[in-house]
Amino acid sequence: MARKRRKRYHAPGTQPGTLAAHAEAGNAPVRVTSFRYDASRCEEGAVSLSEISSLSPPEGGVLWLDVCGLSDPSVVRAIGDRFRIHSLALEDVLNVPQRPKVEWYDDHLLVVLSEIRYPGSPEQMAFLLTDRVVVSFQERPGDAFEPVRERLRQGKGRVRAEGGDFLLYSLCDAVLDAFFPTLERLGDEVEEMEERVLVSPVPETFLAIRRLRRELLAVRHAVWPARDALNQLLIEENALIRPGTKVFFRDCYDHTIQLMDMVETFREMASGLVDEYMSAVSNRMNEIMKVLTVMATIFIPLTFIVGLYGMNFDTKASSYNMPELGWAYGYPALLLLMAAVAGGMLCYFRRKRWI
Amino acid sequence: MARKRRKRYHAPGTQPGTLAAHAEAGNAPVRVTSFRYDASRCEEGAVSLSEISSLSPPEGGVLWLDVCGLSDPSVVRAIGDRFRIHSLALEDVLNVPQRPKVEWYDDHLLVVLSEIRYPGSPEQMAFLLTDRVVVSFQERPGDAFEPVRERLRQGKGRVRAEGGDFLLYSLCDAVLDAFFPTLERLGDEVEEMEERVLVSPVPETFLAIRRLRRELLAVRHAVWPARDALNQLLIEENALIRPGTKVFFRDCYDHTIQLMDMVETFREMASGLVDEYMSAVSNRMNEIMKVLTVMATIFIPLTFIVGLYGMNFDTKASSYNMPELGWAYGYPALLLLMAAVAGGMLCYFRRKRWI
Amino acid sequence: MARKRRKRYHAPGTQPGTLAAHAEAGNAPVRVTSFRYDASRCEEGAVSLSEISSLSPPEGGVLWLDVCGLSDPSVVRAIGDRFRIHSLALEDVLNVPQRPKVEWYDDHLLVVLSEIRYPGSPEQMAFLLTDRVVVSFQERPGDAFEPVRERLRQGKGRVRAEGGDFLLYSLCDAVLDAFFPTLERLGDEVEEMEERVLVSPVPETFLAIRRLRRELLAVRHAVWPARDALNQLLIEENALIRPGTKVFFRDCYDHTIQLMDMVETFREMASGLVDEYMSAVSNRMNEIMKVLTVMATIFIPLTFIVGLYGMNFDTKASSYNMPELGWAYGYPALLLLMAAVAGGMLCYFRRKRWI
């Protein structure tokens, strides 16, 4: 996830409200599915571009337009025309990735969320809510909405009995719930890394920590504004979201706080990992230095001593010149001396806890 | 405490308000005890699942349902049905661990706290307050409520004379009070670590600091939102909490501030420990380097000198070739020279305060 | 961009509202172009200093004065006199660089933005809005307004059908849109640097990171106050900005949030680069130390051994004096011994993963 940074801007100077497919939108066909339901039934059907202009929610029920793919701006334009959506809202739907946000227009509402699922790359989920109509836009097939669709089809839970605001809640909740397994996986990786950083403090480990931190940062950038957006939904008085549904959005908001809690905990742990890596590296360095120092300091005096008796002073010139060389037990005595020096050193190092 | 990270999410796509036992809830039987009391008496008794639907507070008195164990969702569901609790509140009770929080519903109130006691792992404590009824949920036997129960049984203090809101306060206060000994212990550990980091800056010490920081982080994550939740209780106008009881909740809120103060102080101290550890490690390194440098720089010139007189230039070829070797006092003079070099070095190092 | 810090102050003690050219304003002539338009037409024309006093918007239309260059204070003064602009507003126009801001005066409005385009240095863009009149000031030729001018000339989009507030929005939007390519380039550089820091952690890389961080800081200083300024435009009730246009300014505000998001992400990445650089440097150091240690510790004992048998003890003085020298297989045995010592060392180092 989030490996590749996505560009996020239209050409500077583009006229505001211009609807154009995003450069990376690909050209897979756009698939639009409609769910027309009320408490007693639910009709599901594919919708073609030309049918959009005649769509309407069933009497007393709700229409959900489930749009998959953003390659064809004309679909978005048709939906915008049909339900009188503000051109800036439509622009935000097409210009992925937007920051998660909620925007109020006169009689409709735009909710943008970011979905980060494992495995896969982040995907923008946009929702439009007007009176009894919900339109959801996703970038590519595969989403977290299947349980919601299933509940609609089978009439389980209260989703069919409630209005469009409850459907909007159900979809938002599904997107946010999908963060939990991703975060749990990242949490597992952080914990795994804590072992690794001590066992093998190699540059690869450092890179893995870096990658982990970046992924946590990506999740943070997706969740933090979602939290703000949901909070805004809660505090703003509005006819589109009924008070009874607000209790559910509050639950949703609560989930984002829990997510932030997890993200921040993992981020703090991951940032501690850098310290630990540095500490482990410097411990290694210490260990290496100790070995070098112990070896060098033991042998340096010994090497001096043997060098001493390698000198060629003429023992015959005077009896002061290296008489030791001529002693009967000179060599064994010297060996003993050197053993004592080395032993003394070792004791000293042991006492210092270097070895 | 807090050694093992706990998973905190239900399966993505779960229908909101679904009541299911948490994966780690175990299957110990759920034990429900009722305390029905008013100013003059207190009846205590075990309650079976079937009896829940007929429970009610005594005339003019208060009913406390003390639920221990979350393995059986049907108990929670029965309580929810009996007292008309919102399904999201019941879901929060079962989905441990929730973040500490207060949630207002139409005519009831959910308080979630986290209890961290030593020894043991964190435990979610949830409280429901409706008119004259308090329900407390804990994950497993063993809690901080025993003094409250004793006061109820013996009619000590004002708890029996007051309403359900005062009981709620007493229970919250008991949970928060249990943090103090835990924090004191962590404070003791931080202080103990301050000695240790200087005496033995080994990787084990670093790991112990890391563990300590993580435990402080866990306490922080439990106390910080509890503070917010209690503040919300204080500022929100509400019929469930009477003004007279708010004074007590303010005291409770005050305790959370004191707890945060302690946590932040210990955290700052613990974070200083990392610096100290690094500094101690680098002091060690310095010491090692000094020994190596002193040994090497003293013996390197000496070794050169003895090497010099180990050369085999033919003294007979010319009188310029190493005439020293033939001098009568060549060897003693050389020994003196080397002693002088070593002594000079030692003086230099002493002046530099390296030895 | 932002390589050279610009001085930003007038002489201390200058009388407030004094209009003087900035020291770095140069003396290129000031070029003033007027666009007088309404829904049906648009007249474009150069305006001389003397014509300014008689300028007025067309009946029911809008006048845009597009001022390029700040070297001549008399132009600014003439505009100020003609449209009764507050002297402090005029001073801010001339005293570049101002911090991006919005300032309300009785019946007019000053908007100051900073444009950072790649390549080039930052440039102050100031806008004055009064009833049906917009005046824009830029420091030098070359701007992001060309698409807006084109839309005015050709009557594309809604800009001609709307009032001066919409033109102001269009110009602000053009300035802010120009940040995106600059930021994308900085983002690319950050990513490129991430490779480089691992491959060649040399001081030049460190300097490049420093430069990058400073450029991000410059963008931050331009965008952050712009965000605040736009927010102020949105919340303040005012006759100059109509509610319908506020929706567009909200979109603009949204862009600044997106920009901040990008800046902060890049800044966090860039700040991580410093850690990585330090870590890479210390890894290098480790590697060097390892090579030194391995070489030294292998050869130090060997050198001692060969020194030992270079001693000149008199083998004839006694049979205890270095009898090994006279053994038939002494030399080959010693070579084997030394090979064994070296081999043992190598095994030890391999086991320690040093080589």
Added chain:
Amino acid sequence: MARKRRKRYHAPGTQPGTLAAHAEAGNAPVRVTSFRYDASRCEEGAVSLSEISSLSPPEGGVLWLDVCGLSDPSVVRAIGDRFRIHSLALEDVLNVPQRPKVEWYDDHLLVVLSEIRYPGSPEQMAFLLTDRVVVSFQERPGDAFEPVRERLRQGKGRVRAEGGDFLLYSLCDAVLDAFFPTLERLGDEVEEMEERVLVSPVPETFLAIRRLRRELLAVRHAVWPARDALNQLLIEENALIRPGTKVFFRDCYDHTIQLMDMVETFREMASGLVDEYMSAVSNRMNEIMKVLTVMATIFIPLTFIVGLYGMNFDTKASSYNMPELGWAYGYPALLLLMAAVAGGMLCYFRRKRWI
């Protein structure tokens, strides 16, 4: 000051409002002094436990009960009974140390401050204010109130002419003023440490910095909440504090801001000291490494050279075998060569600025 961390909690589960002496309260007798004064006179007298219940302020005047020592809860209880003080307020008086705070009860007010004077350990000062009555509680003899008592006795200043709120202000002001000399001393220590850290970067210096930072942290923990508490006094509308006295409390509040300013400046300086210590340590390390490197790199080639001519190749076997040994000027030439090598090295190191 603040050397020993003080425990701050009562036994978990203690009934709220329980009045018990703190574990460290000692058993020195509690001394209560009353000051009954109005504009014209001031009666001072010792008060015994039994007299408390009949105490009252003089007609139109003020009663100050000056309580010294917290070892006897019955004194606190008697005062509470006499002036109808809330049991939680009394509990806060006894449970030292509380966080500095202001608590409003129906018709009285609790102010808790912490006094940190040099030398000595922190002490809790609690004040109760009801209509025309001020009660002050301190933990042990010795306080900053003597100038206030003197002013009361001699009728200097306006304290006798004003009400209880002004006395409360005078006492709070005295407590806060006592922080200034303590902070100045800490500031002096920080400055002294700045010299020391450069001259002798030894572990003892690091420990002294640590101690200093902890003392600053203790002052911060005493002043920061005092600031909040005073601010709350200022903003809350209340009959106990008259507007005319609020001007004085504002001055008091201003002092806490000045104190915070000083604390934060010293803290920033002290935190810079850690960096400086680390930098000084690493400079030392550098110096040591340089000496080692210079010595080693100069002598290593020389030692090789002398070793070369210590080889025993048989010069008689062929004229290719070390003919230098037989040259007439071989030895002097070699000495020159080695001098040249050493000199070249020294030049190189000088150019690199290592020596």
Added chain:
Amino acid sequence: MARKRRKRYHAPGTQPGTLAAHAEAGNAPVRVTSFRYDASRCEEGAVSLSEISSLSPPEGGVLWLDVCGLSDPSVVRAIGDRFRIHSLALEDVLNVPQRPKVEWYDDHLLVVLSEIRYPGSPEQMAFLLTDRVVVSFQERPGDAFEPVRERLRQGKGRVRAEGGDFLLYSLCDAVLDAFFPTLERLGDEVEEMEERVLVSPVPETFLAIRRLRRELLAVRHAVWPARDALNQLLIEENALIRPGTKVFFRDCYDHTIQLMDMVETFREMASGLVDEYMSAVSNRMNEIMKVLTVMATIFIPLTFIVGLYGMNFDTKASSYNMPELGWAYGYPALLLLMAAVAGGMLCYFRRKRWI
């Protein structure tokens, strides 16, 4: 500037509102100058202590008392008596240095600012504003007010046509404008230091960075509260500052924001300098280590080899004992071998980019 920390407290226990000269106030005589002006004229004159009690603004005009020197509290007391200034305000005037602030009294206003000019030490500037009277207090001769005095004398600009609030603005503006050159100089120093830190990362450079950071901190402590104070002036409804003058104070406030912007930028740059210094030091260390390692690792094997052939094995005892010594080309072959070893090492190091 700000080299020497100034004590800031009066003796603890001092009666509030006591007017006494500050310990460092010196005893230079206090010089009071009056400017009595209206739109048509301006009278300037020295004022003696006895004249103060009879001073008054001209009919419909403004009186400015320009007080230079704080050594004589009786001057301050006389001014306070004449214009009925609150004693706490007078105390703040004398007790330098106060934190920059604005304090409202019933019918007058105290503004305290801090002036930091280069070269020189910080100086407190206090202003009192009552109806048509402005009193300014400065600690010593030399200020930024000369241009304001000149404008008063010559009637330039609007200062003479406006009231006392405009004069107050003009004086505040002059004080704040004086920060800009100081900050520019600090900015230049920061940039200069950026070169220096790379070229000569010696402890002196580190000290210079430290000094620079402290000076920036001092400016920050002067500007930050000034910003808050001016903001308070703007938002508080008050008869002393007319709406028309508020526009000018807003400009002043804007300058403090620009100043903060500059301070924060320089602080961020200066704090980056510490990282760069550390990085430069560690690069140096690396370089030194490389030289040592290259020298040591090249010569260590060579020294071993020459040691090997310095051994004294008896070549006559057997033909296995060092037959190389007797070979005709043994010595040249060995020299070649050693050259090969050294060359191989050099290649290896070059490939590793160590040399």
